[in-house]
Amino acid sequence: MKCPACHGSDLEPKQLEEGLVAASCSECDGALLSLINYRYWAQHTDLSKEEGELESLEASENPEEKAQVCPKCARLMTKFKIGLMTANQLDLCSHCDEAWLDKGEWRLLKQLDLHGQLPKIFTEAWQRGIRKERMYNVVKQRYVDLIGEEDFDRVEQFKQWLDKHPQRDDIKQFVITSYE
Ligand SMILES: [Zn+2]
Ligand SMILES: [Zn+2]
Known part of the structure; x- marks a missing residue:
């Protein structure tokens, strides 16, 4: 699979967290995260133990406003706002149930304490x-x-x-x- 952000570069398995593997790009540090893997990980991980880091919220955001293409099925991914505290948006391919995280966005989710409820962001109610x-x-x-x-x-x-x-x-x- 090729990286949808920098094109050409291959996606390789990489752990976002212990037990949570995503297809990551070594060039831009973006990652394609399967929500099936994510749900399994979230169910089997005690997230309450983690201390929220109080750093400034920084993550790169794809400057192109245009929709990202899913590296798996080549359909257009949909952008979802995380919240008012950040301009970052997450991309989702609802067909493959895969989310694309730009560099630093996983950390951002952790800082916002949203890393345990990722699929919620992709709901109409959240938006x-x-x-x-x-x-x-x-x-x-x-x-x-x-x-x-x-x-x-x-x-x-x-x-x-x-x-x-x-x-x-x-x-x-x-x-x-x-x-x-
Ligand atoms: Zn890339
Ligand atoms: Zn797809």
Whole structure:
């Protein structure tokens, strides 16, 4: 198999972790990880023991925005955002159930404590969560600019309390109607 990122260069087996083998490129350090292998490894590894390293989040990202080609089946891979804390995206071939990790992305997942739940990132729910969070941050910033950080904190605390309240809708109704 040839590396999908630098083309030409061959992929060779390499351990990402003890018991977790991926097809790795010696040139760009990218790795093709079979999710079947991954699931087996995740089930048989105690991930709670690992200490999260507090280093800066750095991993190379394929600068070409275009989709990567699966080295196994030559279909286009789909890009999935990891989260708002990083611009890195993971590539997945849903046909082969193989993920492509650019150099440093495995380490990045470990730093974010996501290395035990990799397949979750490839779900619509995870991606929707990221979009929702991003939207929330945009709205939040607008209100912080408007009323200041301190007051916004109070509003946010109230909202967090309200979100969990069983009579949420009644309380909301009260707040709204009391200003009418
Ligand atoms: Zn490569
Ligand atoms: Zn494929």
